[in-house]
Amino acid sequence: MSSPTPDPLDATVSGFLDYLKYERNASQYTLKSYGEDLACLDEFLTESLGRAVVAHTVEPQQLRAYIATLHDAGYAKASIARRLASMRSFFRYMQRQGWIDHNPAEPLRNPRPQRKLPHLLSQDEIGQLLSAPPHRTNQGLRDRAILETIYSAGLRVSELVGINDSDLRWDETIVRIRGKGKKERLAPLGRFAITALKKWLVKRELADDVAQGAAAAVFTNRFGRRLTTRSVARMLEKYIQQTGLDSRTSPHTLRHSFATHLLDAGADIRSVQELLGHKSLVTTQIYTHVSTASLLQAYEKAHPRAR
Secondary structure: OOOOOOOEHHHHHHHHHHHHHHOOOOOHHHHHHHHHHHHHHHHHHHHHHOOOOEHHHOOHHHHHHHHHHHHHOOOOHHHHHHHHHHHHHHHHHHHHOOOOOOOOOOOOOOOOOOOOOOOOOOHHHHHHHHOOOOOOOHHHHHHHHHHHHHHHHOOOHHHHHOOEHHHEEHHHOEEEEEOHHHOEEEEEOOHHHHHHHHHHHHHHHHOOOOOOOOOOEOOEOOOOOEOOHHHHHHHHHHHHHHHOOOOOOOHHHHHHHHHHHHHHOOOOHHHHHHHHOOOOHHHHOHHHHHHHHHHHHHHHHHOOOOO
């Protein structure tokens, strides 16, 4: 290692920014971001130590203290991750110059991104939604069958519109689903879904222009053609407005609700993974967080000494 520079941190940062500008041809936005991030670090270290900081003396524990301060101040995880990236690049530059042996920012780990919990409906809200389509019209019977099937089997909309007549196995009360990556699975159909499907198919068969054969689409529009995912989304929007349910509700909300309600009722997560057609258990685990959040919310609302 060459003799370390005795320059204070801000002077070394200035040299780093010149390196980025003239040797790496960095954009003005990059230079501004790096400059602001490292200036904040310099300010923190100067205040905590009570003196100007020499760049090559910075230790990992000092950087950890800085990151902890950002967390305490409520900085977003993405902002903290960006500041960590700025520090790593700066100290990597110092390594290349031969001023330090080890990058003090290297041991620091980025904050884990917080997964956004999916929106879902309560069981009462699901009942309200599934009862919304009228049972005296062909379209109403079809719409009810669509909603019952999505919720009963936990389907993606693309899976729902892809169902053909030959996929329905009435004697076993299951349906064959073609999921992502052409992966097939068998999904159960509950009593309400079976009843709604049979009522719709009777009306569908009476239409003169409906397609025939095993490859016929189960869910069709008024012209006898297979429904699109957008058509299903528009249909659901209509019933959301009618019922006054949360406007964030989408067809995928029924799939989220399906998984969460199963876990709330005691289903094991491996079974829910299979029913959803998830390749990885990690994808399914988001619903355990939703289930726990619902449980805590109910506890805080109901328990007399929860607050």
